[in-house]
Amino acid sequence: MDITLLLLLFASCAAVYGKPNVLFFVSDDMRQQLGCYYGPDFPAPVHPKMHTPHLDELASKSLLLKKAYVQQSVCNPSRSSTLTSRRPDTTHVYSSEHYFRKVGGDFVTIPQFFKNNGYTSIGLGKIFHPGPVASGDDDPVSWSLPYYHAPNEQHWKNKKHGSWKAVSKKMREEKELPDIQIAQKAKSVLQQLTNASKPFFLAVGFHKPHLPFIFPEEFLDLYPAKEIRLPDNPYAPTEMPSIAWHRYDGIAAYPDMKGLNITGDINSTIPDFKTLELRRAYYSAISYTDYLIGYVVDELKRLGLDKNTIISFWGDHGWQLGEHGEWSKQTNFELATHAPMMVHIPGVTDKGIVTEHITEYVDLFPTLVEAAGFPSLPVCPRDSSNVTLCTEGESLMPLVLSNSSKDWKDVAFSQFPRSHQKIGSVMGYTMRTPSFRYTEWVKFSNEPKFEPDWNALHGVELYDHRTDPEENHSRAHDASYKSIREMLSRQLRAGWRGARGI
Incomplete structure (x- = not known):
């Protein structure tokens, strides 16, 4: 239709x-x-x-x-x-x-x-x-x-x-x-x-x-x-x-x-x-x-x-x-x-x-x-x-519509905050693609800026849903995933606007 x-x-x-x-x-x-x-x-x-x-x-x-x-x-x-x-x-x-x-x-x-x-x-x-x-x-x-x-x-x-x-x-x-x-x-x-x-x-x-x-x-x-x-x-x-x-x-x-x-x-x-x-x-x-x-x-x-x-x-x-x-x-x-x-x-x-x-x-x-x-x-x-x-x-x-889904987005963005005794406010930004879940935990400025500091990284997770759908093993520090992590990091930081090209 x-x-x-x-x-x-x-x-x-x-x-x-x-x-x-x-x-x-x-x-x-x-x-x-x-x-x-x-x-x-x-x-x-x-x-x-x-x-x-x-x-x-x-x-x-x-x-x-x-x-x-x-x-x-x-x-x-x-x-x-x-x-x-x-x-x-x-x-x-x-x-x-x-x-x-x-x-x-x-x-x-x-x-x-x-x-x-x-x-x-x-x-x-x-x-x-x-x-x-x-x-x-x-x-x-x-x-x-x-x-x-x-x-x-x-x-x-x-x-x-x-x-x-x-x-x-x-x-x-x-x-x-x-x-x-x-x-x-x-x-x-x-x-x-x-x-x-x-x-x-x-x-x-x-x-x-x-x-x-x-x-x-x-x-x-x-x-x-x-x-x-x-x-x-x-x-x-x-x-x-x-x-x-x-x-x-x-x-x-x-x-x-x-x-x-x-x-x-x-x-x-x-x-x-x-x-x-x-x-x-x-x-x-x-x-x-x-x-x-x-x-x-x-x-x-x-x-x-x-x-x-x-x-x-x-x-x-x-x-x-x-x-x-x-x-x-x-x-x-x-x-x-x-x-x-x-x-x-x-x-x-x-x-x-x-x-x-x-x-x-x-x-x-x-x-x-x-x-x-x-x-x-x-x-x-x-x-x-x-x-x-x-x-x-x-x-x-x-x-x-059967003929209109081929250009649909292939990524979802979620997030969750943490309060760390020494670090202060941290935001975990996560991204789900068809094959991976990738997460970066970064320093976060609350009011009035409400923005992440991507240079202050306090944790990274990378789960390969092709082989690990239950997310039991993070591959973020696995050398064989280095190029995948770099690609996913760029995509995560570009956010939903970057994913849509706007």
């Missing part, structure tokens, strides 16, 4: 239905542990069969991005970047303590764009990182109606429940799980919007599988304990610089982890019995989230809204479940930066399109804009602090 024909198709759909609605799903801490990712893009070589029928069905009717990479592997920076289509060095959001409108600029977000263009924009659950510090309490300017948080959210976030819990039906009757409340709210909102005169943008953010891994007990039955396996690489990569390591102290704070001698040090990890427990619980939490997405999509279909509703789904970053001995996210490894994303465009992707092209989360905003029939977003200038609407990504629409 060529671009002219596609645009004609969009125009004809708009003439029949009007502007398409958008159903915008987000999941927290979900790596690509879905059935539709089985194969080389699945996050681990040892696993039980995953039970994710609803997301697998959605993927079969979507542009499924097998190699989508976040711009920073932790909640607030990743969401701020994705929702504004700007990278962390533009949003200046590197932690949960910064709100992009205060430190980066007054940038238009995805829901705000649709609101500004005649849509009713509604937010439920976790879309922006919540709270007054991270998002001004869910970025009010992005929404047409008051924001919705589940009433029971704080109860089930309490660490007293432990790192995971399979919740009985009786306990749920006393205090329902918040993600179920969010799904039920989404269902009622869809019913109210059925005959609305304006198109809608409905954002539904589920908290799971974020810690603590809490889910209805029946989902545990999908993963018999005897089928769960330990990761095959519970050790740090050889030749890994210490600055690359994340000391996983967050998971150690749960009461059921006490007494397990969890230090978070390099080449330490959680005891085997607890690792198996946590992996089983994480899989169960993913299947629980899958069920909730199916619950909402089924209501969309029942109401007859599916024929004119774009559906996107993404997890805000990956997660490490004991691989490399690591837990949580907060690294530049493949498992932390690689996450699931798919976009369903009715009448266009119905037969399913699977791409192995490398894509980035900053690509989602311009994609939804074009899929909804709006003009393309302009590329951001080098200093876009005073530019309200632009993109540092690329629309994924060429990947929908």
Whole structure:
């Protein structure tokens, strides 16, 4: 299908239905542990069969991005970047303590764009990182109606429940799980919007599988304990610089982890019995989230809204479940930066399109804009602090077209900050190509410059995905990789603009 024909198709759909609605799903801490990712893009070589029928069905009717990479592997920076289509060095959001409108600029977000263009924009659950510090309490300017948080959210976030819990039906009757409340709210909102005169943008953010891994007990039955396996690489990569390591102290704070001698040090990890427990619980939490997405999509279909509703789904970053001995996210490894994303465009992707092209989360905003029939977003200038609407990504629409993907980019850029007692602020810039992951840890100047000092290098990593897809051996100091390292270093330092020739 060529671009002219596609645009004609969009125009004809708009003439029949009007502007398409958008159903915008987000999941927290979900790596690509879905059935539709089985194969080389699945996050681990040892696993039980995953039970994710609803997301697998959605993927079969979507542009499924097998190699989508976040711009920073932790909640607030990743969401701020994705929702504004700007990278962390533009949003200046590197932690949960910064709100992009205060430190980066007054940038238009995805829901705000649709609101500004005649849509009713509604937010439920976790879309922006919540709270007054991270998002001004869910970025009010992005929404047409008051924001919705589940009433029971704080109860089930309490660490007293432990790192995971399979919740009985009786306990749920006393205090329902918040993600179920969010799904039920989404269902009622869809019913109210059925005959609305304006198109809608409905954002539904589920908290799971974020810690603590809490889910209805029946989902545990999908993963018999005897089928769960330990990761095959519970050790740090050889030749890994210490600055690359994340000391996983967050998971150690749960009461059921006490007494397990969890230090978070390099080449330490959680005891085997607890690792198996946590992996089983994480899989169960993913299947629980899958069920909730199916619950909402089924209501969309029942109401007859599916024929004119774009559906996107993404997890805000990956997660490490004991691989490399690591837990949580907060690294530049493949498992932390690689996450699931798919976009369903009715009448266009119905037969399913699977791409192995490398894509980035900053690509989602311009994609939804074009899929909804709006003009393309302009590329951001080098200093876009005073530019309200632009993109540092690329629309994924060429990947929908069979004859337009040959010129697609072949590199994704991510980053993660570290604070070193002696060095000060360090930024790990990482780049994923089809064959390699290359990372440089450099001195970083925070406010007001927000820029790296490439001459102050504090660690280098080079992983060859052709022979080492689990990133177990850094080749940065291997003499046989000298020319490859030099080439990748030049490319990394040129950044995304250099990769696009702009």
